[in-house]
Amino acid sequence: HGQLWVHGGCAFSPRFKREQSAGDTTGRGVPSSSLLNGMESGSTKHYMIRTPIAIAAALLAALTPHPADKPKAEKKGAAKPAPASVAAVKAAPAAPVAKAQEVASVKAAPAPVAPVPSTARITYSQCHVEGPYIAMTFDDGPHVSQTPRLLKMLKERNIHATFFLVGKCVAENPEIAKQIVEEGHEVANHSWDHPLLTNMAEGSVREQLQKTHDVIKQTTGVTPTLMRPPYGGFTKNQQAWSHGTWGYKCILWDVDSNDWQNKKSPAKTESTIMANTRAGSIVLCHDIHKSTIDVMAGTLDGLSNKGFRFVTVSELIAMNKESAATPKTKTARTLTPAEASSVATSIEDIAKPAIAQ
Numbered sequence: 195h196g197q198l199w200v201h202g203g204c205a206f207s208p209r210f211k212r213e214q215s216a217g218d219t220t221g222r223g224v225p226s227s228s229l230l231n232g233m234e235s236g237s238t239k240h241y242m243i244r245t246p247i248a249i250a251a252a253l254l255a256a257l258t259p260h261p262a263d264k265p266k267a268e269k270k271g272a273a274k275p276a277p278a279s280v281a282a283v284k285a286a287p288a289a290p291v292a293k294a295q296e297v298a299s300v301k302a303a304p305a306p307v308a309p310v311p312s313t314a315r316i317t318y319s320q321c322h323v324e325g326p327y328i329a330m331t332f333d334d335g336p337h338v339s340q341t342p343r344l345l346k347m348l349k350e351r352n353i354h355a356t357f358f359l360v361g362k363c364v365a366e367n368p369e370i371a372k373q374i375v376e377e378g379h380e381v382a383n384h385s386w387d388h389p390l391l392t393n394m395a396e397g398s399v400r401e402q403l404q405k406t407h408d409v410i411k412q413t414t415g416v417t418p419t420l421m422r423p424p425y426g427g428f429t430k431n432q433q434a435w436s437h438g439t440w441g442y443k444c445i446l447w448d449v450d451s452n453d454w455q456n457k458k459s460p461a462k463t464e465s466t467i468m469a470n471t472r473a474g475s476i477v478l479c480h481d482i483h484k485s486t487i488d489v490m491a492g493t494l495d496g497l498s499n500k501g502f503r504f505v506t507v508s509e510l511i512a513m514n515k516e517s518a519a520t521p522k523t524k525t526a527r528t529l530t531p532a533e534a535s536s537v538a539t540s541i542e543d544i545a546k547p548a549i550a551q
Contacts, residue, residue: 316437318507320448321474321514326502328471329510330355330494331447332481333384333422336363336370343487349377351494356507357481358384358422358445361406368413375414380506382420383407383442392427399432400439407440420445420507445507447478453486460485464493471497474514476507 335341335357348355357374359381364371374381385391385402394402403421411417421442423432428444436442449470456462463486467477479486497504505513 315514315516316442317433317444317446318476318511318514319446320472320476321510322516323474323510323513324515325513326473326500327505327510327513328473328475328477328497328502329505329507330477330479331358331422331445331507332356332479333358334360334363334388335481336367336374337482338367338370340484340487341367341370341481342373344481344490345373345377345379347487347491347494348379351498353494353504354378354380354506354509355504356380356382356420356445358382358420359406359410360384360388361386361402361409364406364409364413371410371413375416380420380508381410381414381416381418382422382445382507383410383418383440384422385424388424390425390427391423391432392429396432396435403436403440403442419443422446443511445476447476448472449475449477451477451479451486453479453483457483457485460489464489464496467493468496468500471500471502473502474510476510 330353332341332344332355336359341357357379359371359374361383371381383403383406386405387402389402391399391402407418419441421436421440422445426446428436433444436444449467451463451467453460453463456466463479467479471477479490481487494504
């Protein structure tokens with residue numbers, strides 16, 4: 195390869211002639227077959243170049259390796275052969291698709307979590323507190339004349355109470371509802387028009403609570419977090435979904451003043467409250483009865499003289515101390531439909547004009 199014989203002004207190169215194809219040309223574009231004649235010398239093929247220009251080409255060809263002698267260049271972008279071990283892995287048959295999906299799902303699935311039992315309490319009829327704290331609650335308002343009377347008494351004594359509002363009454367007396375909030379009291383949901391909720395379909399109950407929830411929020415700017423069912427009637431299922439929907443705690447009572455029954459003898463309302471109130475009590479009254487408001491100043495003073503301190507229901511719940519040793523208390527009794535239809539706290543009573551009751 196690279197040998198050159200010169201004889202009689204001619205040069206011979208054993209590898210000058212390019213690949214013998216019809217389209218192969220020299221640097222001048224002349225077919226190589228017109229410049230070169232081949233001759234055999236033993237087992238080696240020689241070619242004689244007849245022109246001076248071809249002599250220079252022969253010299254260059256003698257000194258330049260023939261393409262056939264070079265290692266073939268790798269095509270651009272061609273993948274390099276993988277090592278045997280890698281190739282073996284790649285060549286290994288793939289696992290069945292179903293099996294692969296099964297493995298993937300096992301890896302992706304989170305570890306099972308044991309259900310955590312819910313111990314959150316959502317219904318209260320009283321609380322167990324350290325200290326002489328009680329919550330005064332007033333249902334069925336706001337009343338056009340009796341609620342402002344009560345608010346004046348509470349303000350004079352720096353007492354905060356919780357008002358369970360009827361949605362229809364809030365819509366009729368929005369300024370009084372605003373006053374309740376502005377003076378630091380708590381407002382809560384007591385349905386739209388005071389029906390016995392246990393006798394109603396779920397959709398109707400939701401409408402009662404949602405309408406009242408909305409009107410309280412729109413009127414006062416406060417989102418209620420407590421509710422009290424009219425007549426105390428609310429099933430465990432209703433309690434659960436109302437808590438899930440609005441976050442409501444269901445508030446009953448442990449001291450029922452029975453003020454709706456004592457309109458002709460209001461002193462009984464005061465004596466009932468004084469005799470039954472304990473630390474942690476939730477006291478039920480109504481701010482729609484004149485007879486109740488007539489004795490409320492004396493009742494509040496009497497409770498204060500016994501050392502009780504007044505807080506809202508939410509404040510009382512925040513103080514609640516649950517304990518296995520806590521004695522069970524009697525919860526509020528739900529009225530029967532017959533009782534509910536005859537009590538003075540029905541919507542018919544609420545809707546009456548503001549007269550002495």
